[in-house]
Amino acid sequence: MRAMQLAILDRDGTLNALGDGVITTPEDWVALPGALEAIARLNQAGWRVAVVTNQPGLGRGLLDAQTLAAIHAKLQRQLAAVGGRIDAFFYCPHADDEACACRMPQPGLMQQIRERYGLEGAQMLVAASAPAPLQAAAGLGAALHMVCSGASAEVDPGAPLPPAWPAGTRAHASLQALVDAVTAP
Template sequence: MVMKLLILDRDGVINQDSDDYIKSVDEWIPLPGAITAIADLSKAGWTVTVATNQSGLARGYYDLAALDAMHQQLRKLVAERGGEVGLIVYCPHGPDDGCACRKPKPGMLQSIAAHYGVSLAGIWFVGDSLGDLQAAVAVDCQPVLVKTGKGMRTLGNDLPAGSLIFEDLAAVAAHLLQQD
């Protein structure tokens, strides 16, 4: 059986984004329908994972404990709706650190593939930025753009060929569950 794997960006896809960074659980506010979407996918046999750039760590805006608290909140809210969140990977580096994990580089996606022992060919990666879509293409994922977060701004760019566009994560989930 083929694993039903979905990879999500975090800020702007699952929760509200901010140009001032999301620095605490209080600032981590789920987007309408996002938690239910993840739970519904999970209950339908999907493994929902997260790959998120968190340069606020390198910039000193928040620490690992704050980031862990945000991810615990995500897991708790999804669990309350009967679902679960799979692996959450993050890049703690700043844009000039030269790491292999910061999107648009594909390091985090490769980590998810290695963790689950799967190929990423055709796996959907849902994001709201051009960097998300470029990371998806780099590992043969299906690039999916949502219009939440920075998504509307991203629509103004040349998107990678074959990019799919949805209103939000709830619309992505509805589409995938309909295909099942």
């Protein structure tokens, strides 16, 4: 039996358009072209998928937990329509200026995920369009992947990565390209 593999995907900029600021309503959440289909392909290849996200809007009172749940329910509905699913959502509810261990690039959320699933780092893949989630996962031994969307839309996946990205990070033109790479026979 094959060991479980878990893909941990940063939400904003990796799965959805960044928009003009904090996503505070389900209407603000708009999937990037091909992102939902890429997740469905991961699921079909036997991967479990978790979403990780900093949500400073909760700490700043711009949205509440019920609204965040509605945003994630919209994502799940749209994903189900293309044959995919997210197994769990992990988020930091703190504002930017609060000292917490869960706001990425701190490792708290990634450690929670690893403990919940009982995985070794080598069984986890972390993908993001910004450095913070990969910085948070770097100490766990997970495979680190940058996708050129969101905050990294202008990055050339063939060029050396800027210094903020952890050593060993692999770059991909899109989430679809990453899924192509990890599901190839």
